Amino acid sequence: MxxxxxxxxxxxxxIDGHNDFVLRLRIFYxxxxxxxxxxxLNKTHTNLAKLQAGYVGAQFWSVYVLCSAQNKDAxxxxxxQIDVVKRMCNSYEELxxxxxxxxxxxxxxxDSRRIACLIGIEGGHSIDSSLATLRMYYDLGVRxxxxxxxxxxxxxxSSSKGIHNFYPSVIGLTAFGQEVVxxxxxxxxxxxxxxxxxxxxKAALNISKAPVIFSHSSAFSICNHSRxxxxxxxxxxxxxxxxxxxxxxxxxxxxGRKVVNVFTLADHFDHIKKIAGSESIGIGGDYDGVESFPxxxxxxxxxxxxxxxxLRRGWNETEVKGVLRDNFLRVFREVE
Amino acid sequence: xxxxxVLVLALALRLLLPCAGQNYQEEAKxxxxxxxxIDGHNDLPWQLLxxxxxxxxxxxxxxxxxNGTHTNIPKLRSGHVGGQFWSAYVPCDTQNKDAxxxxxxQIDVVHRMCELxxxxFACVVDSAGIEQAFxxxxxASLIGVEGGHSIDSSLGVLRTFYHLGVRxxxxxxxxxxxxxxNWLVDxxxxxxxxxxxxxxGKTVLxxxxxxxxxxxxxxVSVETMKVAMNLSKAPVIFSHSSAYGLCPHRRxxxxxxxxxxxxxxxxxMVNFYNDYVTCEDTATLADVANxxxxxxxxxxAQSVGFGGDYDGVTRVPxxxxxxxxxxxxxAELLARNWTEAEVKAALAENLLRVFKKxxxxxxxxxxxxxxxxxxxxxxxxxxxxxxxxxxNGAGTARLLPAALALAxxxxxxx
Numbered sequence: 050m051x052x053x054x055x056x057x058x059x060x061x062x063x064i065d066g067h068n069d070f071v072l073r074l075r076i077f078y079x080x081x082x083x084x085x086x087x088x089x090l091n092k093t094h095t096n097l098a099k100l101q102a103g104y105v106g107a108q109f110w111s112v113y114v115l116c117s118a119q120n121k122d123a124x125x126x127x128x129x130q131i132d133v134v135k136r137m138c139n140s141y142e143e144l145x146x147x148x149x150x151x152x153x154x155x156x157x158x159x160d161s162r163r164i165a166c167l168i169g170i171e172g173g174h175s176i177d178s179s180l181a182t183l184r185m186y187y188d189l190g191v192r193x194x195x196x197x198x199x200x201x202x203x204x205x206x207s208s209s210k211g212i213h214n215f216y217p218s219v220i221g222l223t224a225f226g227q228e229v230v231x232x233x234x235x236x237x238x239x240x241x242x243x244x245x246x247x248x249x250x251k252a253a254l255n256i257s258k259a260p261v262i263f264s265h266s267s268a269f270s271i272c273n274h275s276r277x278x279x280x281x282x283x284x285x286x287x288x289x290x291x292x293x294x295x296x297x298x299x300x301x302x303x304x305g306r307k308v309v310n311v312f313t314l315a316d317h318f319d320h321i322k323k324i325a326g327s328e329s330i331g332i333g334g335d336y337d338g339v340e341s342f343p344x345x346x347x348x349x350x351x352x353x354x355x356x357x358x359x360l361r362r363g364w365n366e367t368e369v370k371g372v373l374r375d376n377f378l379r380v381f382r383e384v385e
Numbered sequence: 386x387x388x389x390x391v392l393v394l395a396l397a398l399r400l401l402l403p404c405a406g407q408n409y410q411e412e413a414k415x416x417x418x419x420x421x422x423i424d425g426h427n428d429l430p431w432q433l434l435x436x437x438x439x440x441x442x443x444x445x446x447x448x449x450x451x452n453g454t455h456t457n458i459p460k461l462r463s464g465h466v467g468g469q470f471w472s473a474y475v476p477c478d479t480q481n482k483d484a485x486x487x488x489x490x491q492i493d494v495v496h497r498m499c500e501l502x503x504x505x506f507a508c509v510v511d512s513a514g515i516e517q518a519f520x521x522x523x524x525a526s527l528i529g530v531e532g533g534h535s536i537d538s539s540l541g542v543l544r545t546f547y548h549l550g551v552r553x554x555x556x557x558x559x560x561x562x563x564x565x566x567n568w569l570v571d572x573x574x575x576x577x578x579x580x581x582x583x584x585x586g587k588t589v590l591x592x593x594x595x596x597x598x599x600x601x602x603x604x605v606s607v608e609t610m611k612v613a614m615n616l617s618k619a620p621v622i623f624s625h626s627s628a629y630g631l632c633p634h635r636r637x638x639x640x641x642x643x644x645x646x647x648x649x650x651x652x653x654m655v656n657f658y659n660d661y662v663t664c665e666d667t668a669t670l671a672d673v674a675n676x677x678x679x680x681x682x683x684x685x686a687q688s689v690g691f692g693g694d695y696d697g698v699t700r701v702p703x704x705x706x707x708x709x710x711x712x713x714x715x716a717e718l719l720a721r722n723w724t725e726a727e728v729k730a731a732l733a734e735n736l737l738r739v740f741k742k743x744x745x746x747x748x749x750x751x752x753x754x755x756x757x758x759x760x761x762x763x764x765x766x767x768x769x770x771x772x773x774x775x776x777n778g779a780g781t782a783r784l785l786p787a788a789l790a791l792a793x794x795x796x797x798x799x
Contacts, residue, residue, distance in 0.1 A: 075774040080541065081757040115773060122537065122770040124486040129541030135548070136755055177486045181439070181493035188496070189548055 054357040055104070061370040062106025063352055064155070064377045066294030066333030067169065067243070067265035069111045070095040071130055071137075073337050080133040087141060094336035094348040097143055100164055102350035106374065107147065107155055107165035109193065109264065110134045111338065112175075116200035116213050119174035124182060127175040131168060131189050138166035148190045150381040169241065169264060172198030173205050174215075178225065180232050192381075193239035195264060196226075196249060204229060206246040208275045221248030227256055234258045237385045242266075243296075243333075247282060254285045259384040261289060262377075265296035265333035268317045270324075272304040280324050287325040292380050294333030295321065299341040310344040315358045318372070327368040331377045413715035413728075414465065420729045421467025421519065422711045423736045425654030425690060426529065426603070426625035428472045428697030429456045430491050430498075439494045441501055448502060455695035458505050460709040461524055468515050468525040468733065470553060470624060471495045472697065473535070477560035480534035481767025485542055488535040492549050495528050510550050512740040519733075529601060529624060532558030533565055538585065538760040540592055552740075553599035555624060556586075556609060563764045564589060566606040571635040581612030585760045592756045594618045597747030599740065602626075603656075603692070607639060614645045619746040620739045621649065625656040625692035628679045632664040640683055647684040652739050654692025655680065659700040670704030674717045677731065686727040690735050 073093050078084045088097040100108065112130035114123050138144040147154040147165040154165045168191045175194070176182045183194070196202075199209035201216040204226035222230065230253055233240050240261040242250040253261060263286075269277035278286070278293055286293060295317050296302075302317060303309040321330055336342075336349050345354050359369055432454050433439055437446040451457040461469075473491035475484055499508035507523040509515055518525035528551045536542040536554075543554070557567035561578050564586035569575045579586060590613060593600055600621040602610050614621060623646075629637035638646070638653055646653055655676045659668040662676060680689045695701070695708050704713055718728055762775045 079757075079759055079774050083754055083757060115771065118771045118773075120769075122485075124483075124489070125537045125539050125542055126771070128485065128545045129539055132541035132544045135544075177483065179486050179490060181490040182486055184493050184496075185489045185549055189545055 050361050051353070051357050053360055054353045057360075057366060057369055058104035058353055058356060058373065061373045061375070062104045063332060064107040064374045065105055065349075066109050066262065066331055066377070067111055067171075067296070067338065068095060068108055068334060068336050068349070069113060069338030070336070071110050071134055072113050074133055074137075075130065080129060082133065082136055082140060087137065094342075097141065097164070099348055099350035101143070101162060103352040105164060105349060105352065107167060109167045109169040109333075111169050111171045112191070113171035113198065113338075114175060116172065116174060116198055116215070119200060119202070119213075119215055120177075123174050124177050127170065127186070128189075131186070131191065134166060134168050135190070146190060148192060150378055150385060155378065155381075167192050169193040169195065171195045172200070172244070173202040173229070174198065174200060176229075178203050180228065183229065183232060183238075184236065187236045187238050191238065193241045193262065193264060194233065195241040195243050196222075196229075196245050196253065198244050206249045208244055208246045210275075221246065222252040222256075227252070230256055234384075239381065239384050244276065247279065250278075250282055251285065254282070254289050254291075257289070260291040260380045261286070262291055262331075262380060263293040263333075265294060265298075265335040265338070267295050267298075267301050268320045271317050271320050272302055274301040274304060276301045283321060283325040283329070287329050290380070290383065292329055292331045292376050293321060293325070294331035294377070297334045297336070297342055297346055298339040299343050300339070302343065308344075309341075311346060311354050311358045314343055314346065314355060315362060318359060319362065322364075322368075327364070328371055328376050328379075330372050332372060409716035409719045410712060412719055413712040416725060416728055417465035417712055417715060417732065420732050420734070421465045422691050423468030423470075423515065423525070423733045424466060424695075424708075424711075425470050425622060425692030425736070426472055426531075426656075426697065427456060427469050427693065427695050427708070428474060429454065429695075430471050430494050431474050432456075432696045433494055433498075434491065439490060441494065441497055448498070448505075455701065455707040458502065460707050461505070463709040464707075464711045466524055466708055466711065467519050468527070468736070470527045470529040471498075472531045473528050473551065474531035474558070474697070475535060477532065477534060477558055480560060480562070481537075481765075482769050484534050485537050485539075488530060488546070489549075492528055492530075492546070492551065495526065496550070499526055508550065510552060512737050512744060515737065515740070527552050529553040529555065531555045532560075532604070533562040533589070534558065534560060536589075538563050538765060540589070540756050540759070543589065543592060543598075544596065544755065547596045547598055551598065553601045553622065553624060554593065555601040555603050555605075556582075556590075556613065557605050559604060562586075563760060563766070566609050568604055568606055568635045570606040570608075577606065577608070581606070581608040582616070583764070585764065587612075587616055588756050588758065590616055594746055595750045595753060595755070597744055599743050604636065607642065610638070610642050611645065614642070614649055614651065617649075618750075619743040620651040622652045622654060622690075622736075622739060623692070624654050625694040625697075626653060627656045627661045627676045628653075628683075630683070631676055631679050632662060634661050634664055636661050643680065643684040643688070646688050650739070650742065651688065652690050652735050653680050653684065653688055654690035654736070657693045657695070657701050657705050658698040659702060660698075662702060666700055668700075668702040670702055670710075670714055670717055673702055673705060673714060674721060677718060678721060681723075681727070686723075686730055687735055687738070689731040691731065
């Protein structure tokens with residue numbers, strides 16, 4: 050089964066929806082790439098060698114900046130994070146910045162050493178309520194924006210309550226929030242609904258003309274954490290032809306249960322397949338964004354263990370390839 | 386009768402020979418048809434912000450019909466403007482506040498201008514792009530950020546501005562940055578902070594050389610001019626400054642600096658603002674021509690260019706009321722015995738030379754690493770900033786790195 054998983058992944062390497070490694074670069078190295086060897090670094094869940102061992106073919110790097118920077122220097126910080134991704138992907142021959150589904154970099158699977166870099170913004174506070182700033186981020190190569198992180202923006206509501214005190218009266222999407230979604234559709238930027246409140250997610254699903262994503266969320270039915278997606282929204286997602294990239298954060302997978310392992314994670318996959326179909330599923334590990342991961346999935350080299358388990362549970366090859374990359378590519382092409 | 390024939394002959398001659406003034410104008414237009422002007426600085430984007438809040442879709446914002454500004458499309462056409470550095474300017478009072486976002490908005494409005502009027506504007510990012518636009522008879526449109534405060538002392542922001550098409554940065558506007566001194570320091574209105582560039586300022590300049598972004602020294606103090614010109618590997622520009630020797634205003638370039646302009650192959654793009662041309666509130670086209678003559682005399686014909694500052698100032702000379710009037714100025718230069726080669730140099734070739742040199746320097750520096758050392762947090766002012774990422778570095782760290790990392794990760798969990 051393990052060999053089958055590896056064979057499959059060699060042929061269809063993973064496109065992962067969310068990784069916060071770039072934040073660690075800021076915290077540990079002040080974005081000074083000259084101080085660190087990305088291939089061998091062992092302070093983090095992620096390094097290039099592990100990504101290759103995990104058969105990762107493409108990675109959305111999150112250019113997250115803390116909510117506490119909202120109304121302060123969020124824009125400057127976001128630009129700095131985008132800059133470090135560009136420099137990182139320029140400095141290592143295994144990495145290549147990609148901004149489209151067209152062409153070789155995302156669709157071609159021949160070179161097993163190369164990893165495509167994509168950029169995702171995590172939190173609408175990064176645009177400081179400016180559509181021009183959103184456009185400039187798109188020009189810089191950003192291809193998704195998570196509408197909120199754990200704080201409300203002046204125009205969108207987060208699922209996190211009580212962590213921050215920003216804009217407490219905002220519910221779902223305001224009129225301006227709708228303008229943001231429409232502009233994202235027009236630009237061809239993927240709308241990411243992880244971290245948003247259910248009102249926000251429903252509103253976005255209603256008005257978006259394109260499929261949307263959840264870059265790193267799991268199933269509320271299995272674990273009723275506010276970061277997870279309830280069945281009714283999963284059904285809306287299916288109609289929208291969007292994708293939920295299931296996340297590996299042990300806290301949102303297991304709701305406090307002691308044993309969290311690949312079975313726990315696979316339960317989420319099974320449930321979502323039942324409600325929304327396997328074509329609505331992808332993978333968004335959230336490595337280096339959170340601390341606790343299931344046993345056997347401690348870092349980015351462990352993805353094959355998940356695939357092995359899905360195969361063991363009777364998922365067929367088409368379904369697994371869909372989860373690995375084809376579902377995401379479908380969504381990306383639609384959005385473009 | 387003999388007198389009658391002489392009269393007829395004289396009349397005939399008058400009809401056949403146009404008067405000298407008209408000749409120069411036609412000559413100017415002839416030259417500018419193949420060598421249009423590349424102007425160093427125009428603040429139309431600022432007008433678009435002030436008047437329309439950047440809403441280019443409003444009927445009043447139609448650039449073909451726009452009136453009340455120095456610049457609109459028909460005027461650019463009659464003025465034979467072939468290249469324009471549009472200024473992405475935000476005022477000094479945004480420093481330490483929302484300067485970065487505001488600057489992105491001004492960069493965006495130039496991009497959208499090119500998208501909305503593709504038959505007129507061609508947004509380009511290199512010297513080859515300008516030359517192509519000349520061929521296709523469009524206005525090559527480039528972006529210059531006016532004031533170092535726009536990058537909020539961040540090299541990452543500087544680099545992303547370059548990615549967004551910004552091809553020059555004026556190191557200061559009329560305020561000091563944490564790393565460069567502005568011209569007001571020379572008027573004694575402000576005390577000097579850095580006597581030119583701080584160590585971080587030098588890093589900024591080196592990074593600009595590496596990126597291939599032109600260094601613009603309009604608005605900076607004399608010490609900053611000298612330090613920059615000594616340090617820069619590439620020639621620099623003054624995108625909109627005139628000659629101090631003719632009008633001793635501290636926005637202008639003094640003679641010793643003009644000599645450095647000559648020896649570094651740099652460029653002074655003469656500003657038309659009355660206050661910098663005559664040091665009074667009125668001026669004429671001839672006064673501007675005097676500045677161009679002066680720069681040519683002191684620094685050579687290869688050091689002169691046009692930097693009108695249209696739509697950035699209110700008082701412009703009679704004879705140069707708007708951007709359609711460049712040919713009249715060129716006619717005056719021809720009347721003053723500028724050769725066609727000298728005129729073409731001032732119109733476009735000097736700027737293209739400088740730009741190509743800047744691109745060459747970028748090529749030679751390819752493969753050198755990006756400058757990464759951030760500015761020391763203590764050098765920054767204002768409360769509109771967070772300090773995360775800094776606590777790990779040398780200096781006054783308030784939290785141990787591990788503890789900080791855990792605290793941050795905790796806030797990431799939702």
